[in-house]
Each structure stands twice: as structure tokens, then as C-alpha cells.
Amino acid sequence: MQPQQLYCYTCDSDEHHRPLTENEKVWLRDETGRRKVDEFFMCTAPKCRNVRSGFNKRPFDPVRRVPLPD
Numbered sequence: 041m042q043p044q045q046l047y048c049y050t051c052d053s054d055e056h057h058r059p060l061t062e063n064e065k066v067w068l069r070d071e072t073g074r075r076k077v078d079e080f081f082m083c084t085a086p087k088c089r090n091v092r093s094g095f096n097k098r099p100f101d102p103v104r105r106v107p108l109p110d
Contacts, residue, residue: 048083049098050090050105057081057092064106071104082106 043058060068060080068077068091080099083090089106093099 043084044081046081046083046092046094047097048085048088048090049092050103051083051085051088055083055085055088057083060091060106063109067107068104072100 043056045054046057047053048055048057058081060077060082064082065077065080068080069075079093079095080091081094083092089108091100091104091106
């Protein structure tokens with residue numbers, strides 16, 4: 041799946057979002073207890089890394105941000 045322009049709740053603007061990598065999907069599964077996380081995207085704006093789904097701009101309360109890679 042290609043990066044796409046989606047609304048970012050934390051940036052309060054349309055930003056580029058990319059699908060999660062395999063390591064990020066493992067992290068999100070562990071964080072949320074969900075079995076399927078293929079529908080989530082990460083905002084690529086500097087210092088944001090907010091997670092949203094393709095249909096829901098704010099799926100988590102509080103907001104989940106993908107940690108920086110090691």
C-alpha cells in the first residue's frame with residue numbers, strides 16, 4: 041500500500057501517512073490487544089507518528105504514537 045494524504049488529528053491538517061511496518065504492527069498489537077492491525081497508518085510529519093486507521097481519524101483515546109525505531 042502506498043503512502044496517502046489523510047487528516048491527522050494531532051497535526052490538525054492533511055498529512056502524508058504510510059502503512060505500518062511489520063515491527064510497528066507487532067508493537068500496536070501488543071499495545072492494544074488487537075489481532076488485526078493491517079488497516080492502520082502512521083503520520084509521517086516530523087515529530088508526530090500518530091496512528092490512525094483508513095476510516096477513523098481518531099481510533100484511540102489517548103492517542104497512540106509509534107515509538108522511534110531503535
